Amino acid sequence: MSATDYKFSGWAGYGPESVEGNLKFIDYEPKKFAEDDIDLKILYCGICASDTSTLSEGWGPVGDMWPQVVGHEIVGEVVRVGSETENGIKKGDIVGVGAQCDSCLKCHYCNKDQENYCSGGWTPTYNGKFSRTSQGSKTYGGYANYWRGPSHFAIPIPAGIDPAEAAPLLCGGGTVYSPLVQYGAGKQAKNVGIIGLGGLGHFGVMLATALGAEVTVISHSARKREDAEKLGAKHFLITGDDEAKAFKGHERSLDLIICTSNAPDMNMQAYLSLIRPGGNFILVGIPETGKLPDIPPTALIMGNVHVGGSLIASPQTLKEMLALVAEKKAKSWIQRWPMSKINEAIPSMVAGNARYRYVLVNEENGGKM
Template sequence: MSNTEYKFEGWAGFGPESIEGNLKFIEYEPKQFAEDDIDIKILYCGICASDVSTLSEGWGELKDMWPQVVGHEIVGEVVRVGSSPKNGIKKGDIVGVGAQCDSCLQCHYCNKDMENYCSNGMTGTYNGKFSRTSKGSKSYGGYANYWRGPSHFAIPIPKELDPAEAAPLLCGGGTVFSPLVQYGAGKEAKNVGIIGLGGLGHFGVSLATALGAEVTVISHSARKQKDAEDLGAKHFLITGDDEAKAFKGHERSLDLIICTSNAPDMNMSAYLSLLRPGGNFILVGVPETGKIADIPPMTLIFGNVHVGGSLIASPQTLKDMLQVVADQKVKSWIQKWPMSKVNEAVPSMIAGNARYRYVLVNEENGGNL
């Protein structure tokens, strides 16, 4: 089908029930190969909560986008290179691909290393359609043997890094690293709070620490306190069922809060009380309801605090992050699963068993379990 000696095959969902262990292994047709494209033999692919929210249609109906091969934390070996590759990529390189695989590459934001905010719309690594080349072709993700797409969005993996550990950094890590850097973690923002210690939150703690910030983890219970401390957190706030009561005595102690929680019923006034004047509360978790709790305007005005959001990382930000990870020897806390057992791994992650990221290993392609 793909006009190569290898087949593009992967684990596809055909409906919301696919997250219950019903992914099916299929062959599919990738986009038409363009001169700035590469093909990657996939070795590892992280399982991201976005994969589940997409397959379950929690973020909206997929309609004509079934079947869906998800996975946007891809690491593998380059096996084919077009005549105009970017980033100096060549055959045999180990590279990664995160949650974005294309943009217009011409607008103001693309030219400012902000391709994730492309004015003409970004193409997701899965559940997207290409428009710059192979117009209308679907994008397919990393629960697969091979991946094809623009080399501009392939990130060389530093040789010092374990490629399996690098995989979940390409979405989960980049998603928190981007706002940490944007809002000055370790510089202007000396004290950083991380809400939630899960797949995103554990990266938030380790990366904020690597950037020089003093980190406070904010969690519902004490269950993960030791993990937080092992990751580098200096403080641990337990909210229980009454955030306002829990935060008494901690008002105006933080410069920046990264919220990885997707809870729709947070006491926002209580959380914002933790910020110093000029502080920022940045959402990276996305409630499937599409809403956050109400914020009284006076809370913003009298506190001089700001609420914002941050999308995935740009290619340049991913490169910067991987260098910090390599230099500071930041470790990803991962558990490996054979890709052949994806129908066990996905339900296990949904059940909350991951500590803190699952990575699928393509043993047939040479991935190390």
């Protein structure tokens, strides 16, 4: 297949009302093909909360970047490779692309497999612009037929993983896996808490368990207890409306907490009481308010606990995560939607119906429902 045998088209939002199920199918021009690029025929694309927050402008105005073709949990078949393609990628391979599609590839952090913290700024897979090659060209995501971008950020999908299940791992899975391994889940952090059992939280339980940690899910109600246990959680803490009361007797029981919630009114003093001295509370969910809950300094000082954050995962971290998933035969909980029904899937996602990730299937390209 040559570059002239296919065109780039996808489901685009033209304003905040698009999140209500008003995406339009359009043709668009991708970046100019560079010798380290690949083209993918998209088979699957996960729906991430980042997609809906972008489409709704919950994270801020999109402005002159409309129209937006979102989607950054992409799995597809390689149909074109450049002469400088990386990772041994060749035509016919099944690879995935997550939330980042480029960086400078030269700075201190890029050279340490930390491209997600590139000093020059990382390029998002949509709602961004390329700067290393095709400067100023807009990035387009995976609610589409084809994707073009640097092969450095394309991750081969191991044969033992269903490609549809792999798709949401490329953002949602990597986002929680990265801090889990950074802070020693299953090693020095034997007891791990996961706040919230949603799209990110279900990956947190699954991956922390695969790493050998004993997992506690912290949730507002008992509604998801059975799901948490099926995913591997050993304990389930119900916060109700009074976290301080709910956590009595559980103080200093956890080494690490991954917070997938973005509630601005969390009782942080209560949550930090769950952490042993030297432990870590890591935020991975970004609140649309842009604000953190209040954190009393004494909760940090008296408990010797640390509050931090973590941004997506680097290509190397994604490769390691997929290898672990294949080895442990861990399975993402997904619900498949035909990509043609995107305008039904997006409102359903916004309504909180996913258990626990939606994956769009491009049946025209050979994706399997």
